[in-house]
Amino acid sequence: MSSNAAPANAPRVVLSAADIDRALTRIAYEILEANKGSKDLLLLGIPRRGFPLAQRLARKIAATDPTVDAAAIVGQLDVTMFRDDLAHQPTRAPQRTALPASGIDEKIVVLVDDVLYSGRTIRAALDALVDVGRPRAVRLAVLVDRGHRELPIRADHVGKNLPTSSSEKVRVRLDEIDAVAGQEGTVDSVIIEAGA
Amino acid sequence: MRHLLSTEDLSLENAVRILDTAEEMAAVGEREVKKLPALRGRTVVNLFFEDSTRTRISFEAAAKRLSADVINFAAKGSSVSKGESLKDTAQTLEAMSADAVVIRHWASGAPAQLANSGWIDAAVINAGDGTHAHPTQALLDAFTMRRHLAKLAGTSSIGADLTGMRVVIAGDVLHSRVARSNVWLLKTLGAEVTLVAPPTLLPIGVEYWPCKVSYDLDSVLASGVDAVMMLRVQAERMNDSFFPSTREYSRRWGFDDARLAKLDTLGLKDTIIMHPGPMNRGLEISSAAADSPRSTVLAQVRNGVSVRMATLYLLMSGELRENAPAAGTTPNETTLNGTTLKEFA
Numbered sequence: 001m002s003s004n005a006a007p008a009n010a011p012r013v014v015l016s017a018a019d020i021d022r023a024l025t026r027i028a029y030e031i032l033e034a035n036k037g038s039k040d041l042l043l044l045g046i047p048r049r050g051f052p053l054a055q056r057l058a059r060k061i062a063a064t065d066p067t068v069d070a071a072a073i074v075g076q077l078d079v080t081m082f083r084d085d086l087a088h089q090p091t092r093a094p095q096r097t098a099l100p101a102s103g104i105d106e107k108i109v110v111l112v113d114d115v116l117y118s119g120r121t122i123r124a125a126l127d128a129l130v131d132v133g134r135p136r137a138v139r140l141a142v143l144v145d146r147g148h149r150e151l152p153i154r155a156d157h158v159g160k161n162l163p164t165s166s167s168e169k170v171r172v173r174l175d176e177i178d179a180v181a182g183q184e185g186t187v188d189s190v191i192i193e194a195g196a
Numbered sequence: 197m198r199h200l201l202s203t204e205d206l207s208l209e210n211a212v213r214i215l216d217t218a219e220e221m222a223a224v225g226e227r228e229v230k231k232l233p234a235l236r237g238r239t240v241v242n243l244f245f246e247d248s249t250r251t252r253i254s255f256e257a258a259a260k261r262l263s264a265d266v267i268n269f270a271a272k273g274s275s276v277s278k279g280e281s282l283k284d285t286a287q288t289l290e291a292m293s294a295d296a297v298v299i300r301h302w303a304s305g306a307p308a309q310l311a312n313s314g315w316i317d318a319a320v321i322n323a324g325d326g327t328h329a330h331p332t333q334a335l336l337d338a339f340t341m342r343r344h345l346a347k348l349a350g351t352s353s354i355g356a357d358l359t360g361m362r363v364v365i366a367g368d369v370l371h372s373r374v375a376r377s378n379v380w381l382l383k384t385l386g387a388e389v390t391l392v393a394p395p396t397l398l399p400i401g402v403e404y405w406p407c408k409v410s411y412d413l414d415s416v417l418a419s420g421v422d423a424v425m426m427l428r429v430q431a432e433r434m435n436d437s438f439f440p441s442t443r444e445y446s447r448r449w450g451f452d453d454a455r456l457a458k459l460d461t462l463g464l465k466d467t468i469i470m471h472p473g474p475m476n477r478g479l480e481i482s483s484a485a486a487d488s489p490r491s492t493v494l495a496q497v498r499n500g501v502s503v504r505m506a507t508l509y510l511l512m513s514g515e516l517r518e519n520a521p522a523a524g525t526t527p528n529e530t531t532l533n534g535t536t537l538k539e540f541a
Contacts, residue, residue, distance in 0.1 A: 078220070080234075082233055086234055086513040086514070087513065087514075089514070090514055091509075091510055093216065093220075094221070094509075096223070097220075131227065131231070132228075
């Protein structure tokens with residue numbers, strides 16, 4: 001099955017390292033604006049690539065608001081055990097859930113993930129959140145929204161809307177996770193590959 | 197991996213994967229809501245043909261924390277006491293569509309029979325069979341040791357094995373499935389195991405096991421050890437005179453107050469004392485040793501729930517049977533979100 005968006009089978013780079021950085025800078029400002037400041041703000045990344053994105057956003061927020069300690073407002077929320085496709089996928093190893101020391105009760109929690117697709121990961125994340133506390137509000141920030149939603153879920157902050165065919169694959173590469181040892185330079189990028 | 201029957205055929209990769217998953221499961225026990233929805237709608241049957249408290253409760257707690265439904269079956273007071281065969285019992289469970297069977301049986305090999313006979317489609321987890329194997333106990337012991345090592349080194353235990361750890365397993369090796377399972381698992385994880393027992397309580401063929409054997413506890417302790425695991429003297433399985441008197445046994449092979457004090461004089465300040473329970477206080481382990489800060493007896497019980505949660509999760513989730521490779525084949529590599537994963541089916 002070939003797609004019109006990628007006539008050649010070569011992967012296309014749709015976001016470069018600089019594009020990702022600009023998008024994250026904008027999202028950081030949007031988060032602060034929507035929240036009217038940094039009060040009660042927490043960023044929870046969804047493993048694996050949502051967590052480094054949450055850390056980068058927190059550093060950008062801390063850079064604009066010196067009262068914020070970037071490390072104290074970031075956490076990781078594992079959603080593996082809450083997925084609705086556990087019985088239909090290869091077994092996934094659960095990842096660590098690490099919440100900020102302040103807990104999430106009565107906080108404004110911004111979930112951070114790399115790609116928003118069917119929305120099922122976010123549904124699982126909402127369930128996982130309920131088990132660790134009761135935030136005052138939950139928002140969603142994603143680097144890429146590729147469409148094809150299967151659930152009534154919408155992102156509040158989007159780095160880039162990418163119209164894709166469902167046969168394509170969207171790959172996000174981040175230095176924190178995908179860097180190859182001994183290789184110079186950044187690997188930060190978002191790539192679309194034609195599907196099989 | 198489709199069943200967990202023994203530790204002998206457990207690869208290093210799978211062993212570490214179970215321990216890593218258990219590490220994440222342990223975090224659930226510290227939360228306010230101690231429950232995950234991962235196995236909702238699945239049924240776990242605890243099939244116990246032999247008495248057990250902690251193993252059955254531990255499996256029950258593990259299954260319930262993963263939201264599975266649990267059916268407890270004890271042979272006492274069931275149709276087994278009317279003479280029902282294992283096959284008929286198994287097929288009854290199959291008809292009730294059990295997804296996993298946790299079996300403890302007095303006959304060595306009963307879980308393997310259940311897993312390989314085709315009587316039942318469920319995942320089979322060996323919770324102790326005769327004098328053969330008790331894999332989840334060995335896994336929880338390894339988990340406890342790995343955490344101990346990580347704490348000493350100040351590192352994370354995720355992904356680590358037990359390379360270089362010196363473990364002494366002392367006591368009734370002959371009747372102990374815990375010792376057998378531990379010897380193989382600890383060997384796979386890279387630990388050095390020494391068995392210490394009176395010659396009468398060592399099985400035939402022990403010289404072929406991947407471990408050292410000694411009759412003298414004191415000299416083994418003096419040569420340096422990181423963990424001492426005392427085994428229970430299994431009086432209920434002893435139909436012969438294996439040692440002259442309990443007093444002599446406890447003097448020569450028990451972990452008494454004198455040996456506890458000796459650990460300090462030997463400079464082994466980080467050596468832990470383990471026991472799979474239930475303990476015969478005053479026989480193989482003294483009360484002072486069992487209650488000392490070195491003792492990991494209660495940590496072992498706590499870790500048991502995490503390890504059993506990991507085992508149930510890894511065996512019961514994942515692609516359903518029709519796509520799963522047959523037991524013993526190499527795992528398929530699949531890619532997911534760009535990461536290469538080994539399929540654990």
